[in-house]
Amino acid sequence: MQPPVLQPPVLQPIASERAPYNGLTKAEQTLPSSAYWDADNYQRDLDAIWYKDWLLVCREADLAQPLAFRTFRIGTQEVVVLRDDTGVLRAFHNTCRHRGSQLCQESEGRLKARLITCPYHAWSYSLRGDLVRVPSKSLPDGFDKADHPLYRVALSVWRGFVFVNLAEDAAGSAQAAFDPASGDLCNWPLETLVSGHVLRKVMNCNWKIFWENFNECLHCPGVHKDLSRLVPIYGRGLMGRHDDPEWARHADNDAPEFSGGLRDGAQTWSSDGQAHGPVFAGLTPAEHAAGQTYATSLPSMFIVGHVDYVRSVRLVPLGPEQTELTAEWLFAPDALAATDIDNIITFGTQVLEEDAAICEVNQKGLRSMRHQAGVLMPEEYDLHRFHNWVRDRHQAAL
Ligand code: FES
Ligand SMILES: [Fe+2]
Structure with missing residues (x-):
């Protein structure tokens, strides 16, 4: 389909x-x-709406400090939102590129290092999402770390509120997603x-x-x-x-x-x-x-x-x-x-x-x-x- x-x-x-x-x-x-x-209808809601739109996750103040993170579940999807060491907010699917393990297991916290390290086999990602460390003794031919960054999720801040959008081709912004027929809190x-x-x-x-x-x-x-x-x-x-x-x-x-x-x-x-x-x-x-x-x-x-x-x-x-x-x-x-x-x-x-x-x-x-x-x-x-x-x-x- x-x-x-x-x-x-x-x-x-x-x-x-x-x-x-x-x-x-x-x-x-x-x-x-x-x-x-109906379960099929629900799946269509997720695919056509929840996985396409800008969604509120939290306030910027909830991630005030560098290395602060929160995880959010949306339907069947899990997203980790963090503030990196340069102060930039970033969002990723909470999934490792090796064999798909969950990365962050807590709902919120502070990363202990400037890395996201998978709890399974310890692949490590920079806070920009790049794969930087693979503990295997050698790397196989045809494998390039640059091809395996975390799955990035679009993020948009509207007046102190943090929104994410799971669409790979997410367009627009959180601001543009407000119903123009509703009020204006400017x-x-x-x-x-x-x-x-x-x-x-x-x-x-x-x-x-x-x-x-x-x-x-x-x-x-x-x-x-x-x-x-x-x-x-x-x-x-x-x-x-x-x-x-x-x-x-x-x-x-x-x-x-x-x-x-x-x-x-x-x-x-x-x-x-x-x-x-x-x-x-x-x-x-x-x-x-x-x-x-x-x-x-x-x-x-x-x-x-x-x-x-x-x-x-x-x-x-x-x-x-x-x-x-x-x-x-x-x-x-x-x-x-x-x-x-x-x-x-x-x-x-x-x-x-x-x-x-x-x-x-x-x-x-x-x-x-x-x-x-x-x-x-x-x-x-x-x-x-x-x-x-x-x-x-x-x-x-x-
Ligand atoms: S699944 Fe993450 S390192 Fe293996
Ligand atoms: Fe009511």
Whole structure:
């Protein structure tokens, strides 16, 4: 079978997005239910999407020191990302060129020398990936060390976040892979933020289920009671002003249930709605009023900017029905030193746990032999856009 052609890495807009009313006007089918549990479908997701796109792995600060490394699993693949002795970040398949042994066995650490040495027969590679030492007493004819460097993986840094791309012909950059229809976090000082908390969670659902849930708020009134109180428009099952077919009647109404901002008196996503520490200086009045600004890069991550902190969420598929989520809360260094962040962490964790739990419930129902596909409601226009993006990648096989 021919490998799928590399598609542009961004979501394609759908017509309704440009119209004043966002909602779908005709019934659209979901992906077939087998897309969420079938092993062949999962392999196609890996080949056509996860092994072709720019994927978030960590923050630059996680590899601050020379010789620091981390390993990451993406589907069936393992990648080692390291900072070399000259300060350059590099990524390789975590596989030796001799007989394919795993190279780095720990999930993170610091190399003991300026070499990566295979634990099996001690082939050694420079931190640039060149094979520099083979312990055999002699080398056979036709063998040249220069022909056996580590398998290199493309790496791109976007504003302090490290991305890799497993495609041998990886093109573009992490920056170009962001959905242009999502928000712009250029007024948030992302590069200088520091980690306040990390949440890791394995969810028993296909990775697409998480994104579908992310792309609609129909579930918000029932699933996110506290969040719906904080963001009143979510309590109406909507994500934004133009999701309401009657939006024009309320076009001048800036009450949060119509505008999408936070409830009166609230500043940020936290248990009491209050900012905990100084707010970022460079935000516009609109960004303050919005309460949350999202930037997304399918398939691996989104970031949401609030007035006083930022939260990133990274996904990685572990299997057809298992996805690992890593959420990280990022703060200005002085805010973190001076602020009690419990209110923020508790609230964000609650929302993520609510989403993870309902995603698992969704996954459980998809095995029904009678359920071939579902149907979308108008508010699920972004979900339809996501489905079309997946269909494009699968060459319309779904
Ligand atoms: S497999 Fe790595 S040195 Fe043999
Ligand atoms: Fe949700």
